[in-house]
Amino acid sequence: MSSEVDVSPAAPEDDRTRRMLTVTVWGEYVHERQMENVRAIYPRGMHETIAAGLRTHLDGRVTVRTATLQEPEHGLTEDVLAGTDVLSWWGHAAHDQVSDEVVERVLRHVLAGMGLLVLHSGHESKIFRRLMGTTCSLRWREAAEREVVWTVNPAHPIAAGVPEAFIIPHQEMYGELFDIPQPDELVFISSFAGGEVFRSGCCFARGRGRIFYFSPGHETYPVYERAEVQRVLANAVLWAYNPGRRAKPPRSVNSPMGWFERLNGAG
């Protein structure tokens, strides 16, 4: 009988609040190579634009690298994930080409404490559906509509420096019902010109991991160039980082009477 007391020493305070974070920006990178109009907006791929925004807003706080579907293991090897503090995920056309093995690997790291940002059409990615347990379906329409993003939780760090409302002139409509669990914290709600609403900024904790879903961002509109969107994503990286990450998710453990008395002093 073993009680699996976790007595790994906590990171020192300085390390926890000041160390450089490593962010991996994952991009499906299909539309950009196949469609002229997408390539015109994102010539190096959406992932490079997203990465550049993070570098600008979090200069001196983060190291940002990218990975794509086309790389071996989609660029998400065990080593890459073990060294990633926060992963961002953009996919759309090729969700089913992501290998189940890589999805389970990402899941394991999220539950152990790696942060995850899920962007726009990533709502139907395997990894997001797996973490949410629901269909993550929604209503949609491509009509280049005006989206207005509203902050509904101004106490939240992801809203820091974000205006009360900001406009994205042309965006794909994403509307309710968005079939997700009720977020632990709801930060943004969007309206669309056609009258729909959408919970566009949603926080979830799963295991030791923190997940932020953010809907603005489409392949045929230059949404990731916008300062407000970049600010939200930069804030979300800092929010999603968990200094208490472990090597593995928890598992059920037979725990003898008094097992936790050995923990004291480990704080």
Next chain:
Amino acid sequence: MSSEVDVSPAAPEDDRTRRMLTVTVWGEYVHERQMENVRAIYPRGMHETIAAGLRTHLDGRVTVRTATLQEPEHGLTEDVLAGTDVLSWWGHAAHDQVSDEVVERVLRHVLAGMGLLVLHSGHESKIFRRLMGTTCSLRWREAAEREVVWTVNPAHPIAAGVPEAFIIPHQEMYGELFDIPQPDELVFISSFAGGEVFRSGCCFARGRGRIFYFSPGHETYPVYERAEVQRVLANAVLWAYNPGRRAKPPRSVNSPMGWFERLNGAG
């Protein structure tokens, strides 16, 4: 392009608040057949004891039937689930013998609005882990300890008629960390003689379905005979019933401008 407007007429008020509900109590029914000490407590199986408690507390409100692992399709055919308002689930030794096909079928019905009660060791069932997205692991110990169950949300209908605290003299210890998403509503917290705590009564909404996890209840202690436990489960059946259940979970739908204008008058 189709907008899939759901214009199924709502159930009339009387039907929604007064109709007889159909509850299916599912039991793994392995321990009771293999272990003498379990059979002594639950001679006809735990599912029959659970079912009897519901019949007593909800007389005239529910029809209760049972199903077990050993039946074809585990007794959970499409017809049975389509006719079930609320399903309760107890499993432990044979989670991996539940067919993935049946799990996906139950999942589909829950997301479409069937209520689900997950009991005790059902925390590691395939269906609960699938719905939660986490490991659902916990700490445990079999030492016949005293459990005290505390109500922390006295406004909740599942707590109606339940004392502020009630004692289960001998129970398996279930302790934190219980690796689940933060419940939408937390109703009960338990303490154990050894000092552990556990979130023992947890409410979740997933899709159109309502899920209640309740931890008291073990195969070698006659927990399901206790009045307080029966009261909680009876309350949970009424809470988990969704009169707005649909035939299928939602899926993403391309929705033309103004699609919802056709809905009015459907209320």
Next chain:
Amino acid sequence: MSSEVDVSPAAPEDDRTRRMLTVTVWGEYVHERQMENVRAIYPRGMHETIAAGLRTHLDGRVTVRTATLQEPEHGLTEDVLAGTDVLSWWGHAAHDQVSDEVVERVLRHVLAGMGLLVLHSGHESKIFRRLMGTTCSLRWREAAEREVVWTVNPAHPIAAGVPEAFIIPHQEMYGELFDIPQPDELVFISSFAGGEVFRSGCCFARGRGRIFYFSPGHETYPVYERAEVQRVLANAVLWAYNPGRRAKPPRSVNSPMGWFERLNGAG
């Protein structure tokens, strides 16, 4: 030293799920008497229209009475409140004419378990601000705009029988930031023609009381005549009723070791 064990017997099951509920609909009743255009829509006062809607949708389940600001103690005496299962509140022009004594009395009953529905401009009533702890302020505009009300929690009983979206052709705009605590459950979000969004259906538990805020409903538009609005309010009455109501809110109690052992058998 006394431990104040509450051993009041729980209501029998039949009583809890089937008894007639008493609803008191409170109306400020100022606009209707002073403004011709309001009187044209609500000749007997908004409270009478709201009451009539509840009687229609909950026939045989509720007894509905009304009370107004102008009555002695605003019609909300100790006896009236003690006999009220759910109170609904509409006020706007005369929040500051509601006596603090009556507000404290309502507060006491809510915390002890009386249900409360707060409607539209009631967001700035003394009782709602007192219960929320925040300013409950919002953005507003009177421009007879189209409001679309979206269900975002289809598992919730308040959404039962309510369409995915419904339109109110002319409504005052209420927009974010709505300065309230994050609701325990968010059921509806509205959009307005001008682009604003609003959390228009919000559930809160406070003490033993359940509170539902619903924003649609204005004095110069016949909103309370609409079937969808009446359905929401009828659902909310059933949801807000707490059969476990007590005579008084809790207070801090010195509780000797083992005090709760006396509770068993009370379940």
Next chain:
Amino acid sequence: MSSEVDVSPAAPEDDRTRRMLTVTVWGEYVHERQMENVRAIYPRGMHETIAAGLRTHLDGRVTVRTATLQEPEHGLTEDVLAGTDVLSWWGHAAHDQVSDEVVERVLRHVLAGMGLLVLHSGHESKIFRRLMGTTCSLRWREAAEREVVWTVNPAHPIAAGVPEAFIIPHQEMYGELFDIPQPDELVFISSFAGGEVFRSGCCFARGRGRIFYFSPGHETYPVYERAEVQRVLANAVLWAYNPGRRAKPPRSVNSPMGWFERLNGAG
């Protein structure tokens, strides 16, 4: 008609994540002066011990000052509060001696974005009850019992570096029902030797302010000397800081059509 667009420039990123924070530790400072046994543990007052713990754990990140009930305006003048990023509050014997004017001032700053930590017996302080809207009552007992504090949200920054469970050998019992709104995030649950449980670490957002309630900490036990407790409070300071603080809480504003279009570019 004015729309009150808030276009105050956001703090630059460096300022938001790296600036020195100012913490004010408020102490009632009554027990320490009147009771020999308390003075023996906290000779300079509990506030000085709490302040020293923050200085140790957040060296280089915070400036910590103290204020007490006995000072003019309890040491909480407009200037002090305007210059305080996070306020911590410990009171017990003299809640009613805190002037209502100061309570309203603190409330105003919290709703505008000042962080607030409420400690132990501060649960019945005027400011906490005012912010929660409930009685904030609980069950208690002074029997020098063992408390075990359990982390139930390991993804939360307040739990970073805190063991899964830690023991406080002698503590006053605080037990459920704790009459508070359901926390936005529940981080810690405690058990006591007598069998009670308590939601001991609770996060709330109110307006732009973030509030953390933490129950361990009593005047006759040296709880604030413990490393785990100091770590929790240090984490809570960083969590409660809102870089998006404003000068005043929001108020309802008549907002003309399109008012928010002027906001863009302000991000």
